Amino acid sequence: MHDQAVSEPESLSEVLIQTLFHLICIEPVPEALEDREKYFCWRLSQARLFFARFGSRVDIRRKSILDLGCGFGGMVIFLAEQGARRVVGVDTDEERLAFARNKVKSEFSNLADRIEFAVPAELREERFDLVVSEDSFEHYGDPIAVMKTVRTFLVDSGKVLIGFSPLWKSPYGGHIDYMTKVPWAHLLFPERIIMRERRHYRPHENARTFSEMRGGLNKMTYAKFVETMRNSGYWIEFLDTNISDSKLRPFISFLQRLPFCFEYFTKNLYAIVRPDEGPALISQPASLVCHRVDARLAHDCGRVKHTSSS
Template sequence: MKENKYDDKHFFEQYSEMPRSKEGLSAAGEWHEFKKLLPDFDGKTVLDLGCGFGWHCIYAAEHGAKKVVGIDLSERMLAEAKQKTTSEVISYEQKAIEDVEVEPEAYDVVLSSLAIHYVASYQDICKKVHTNLKTNGKFIFSVEHPIFTAEGKQDWYTDEAGNKLHWPVDHYFDESIRTTNFLGKEVHKYHRTITTYIQTLLKNGFQINNVIEPEPAPELKDLPEMQDEFRRPMMLIISASKL
């Protein structure tokens, strides 16, 4: 399934008002941990899968990358990314992650931020990334945490007064599509276990470097919208290297 809600005008306008959309990486609760895993970009070639507004592409270019390619299915996303981008080393391509070209050993680094859980075949992505990376190249990505996606609705259980009681985790081992409501639209995602995220990388020739369940950055800890993130993990970040 190649779902593209972001070219819906109303949906895109709502997404554009989110803090991470308006303020960039500094407003993303996981960025302080994701950033620690990034390699030295000096002279590197970089591919960003599901680049969105291009924040990670811009960061890589600002830190010395010689070539950065960002791909995204959304025309509106890429238009915004191009508007924000001034570096000539960055190029953007409109395509689904599933359709990324096979380019053996073309990249030193492959990044992806909160996009792979929209892709039906994680196995295929791991194979393609491994092929496209140079030996010792880095694959660093974030996804919605399996605890966050497992039950499906992605909402708290509440009491009669609306107080949040607990986060439901159910059907954890049922790796299949989930349907949830995001910004007023029905969105489809693929739930996978932590075992699948890690073992699939290992089976496809990667070495696992880091696995992180990030809490919000200290400077964001008092923001009302970040309080839920201290009660259950929302994201999972994995860094791996091609052997």
């Protein structure tokens, strides 16, 4: 017997909801094979954009850096090109790591002595000046556990750079825009309804929940992110949302400030965090941010930016 999440509708109301969701979905098309070369080039360009959004807050020259979820290696190569002393890319996908190694060997051999790729189990007892997490945070099954593990790889003054999109409550936070272009559809319809329809788009996955989708989704929101930093013992040095060059940014910022709208119009998040410096200070800075975030969300205020040096 199939799990309830993938079984057929069991009531008239569920049939109606399923039909309505089906009506807003686009026609399924065969899942395209991953164009690795094209994706690598895109990730390389995204790496430049990622660091541009932190401005002068980060200097990667002569730094040792760990890239979490390195994929095809675009970020790793970018960091080495920009003067990083050593870069280690870690990923769970062996095929992507093989592509990255071959790419370095064939096209970036001048950087080979400063680059290494590994699966998590292969990481040595090594500490890094920076840890980078680009477009991965919303996929971590247990983000608190991940951040606690990251601490063991940081030097005493080490920092973590995090950037990801889309956040869960944003218009396309469900990562199902290949199914429907209706914004917030993942919030408007029950998860089991969406997963049942999704079988027509990704039949080989048979996912029953968002967490079981390829890559998985942890439903990360702005408030949940800040809470995660607090519970894993990090200072938040910098935190901003909806960083982009879009001409719509002022309008989106206005929508964020409308009653109850902050989370629903927060698409991306960029942060610089570092571990607390001692037992007496554990969670204090992030707790202060959480308090301010809760207050802003409760009173429907706008974007939050925080520097823990104050």
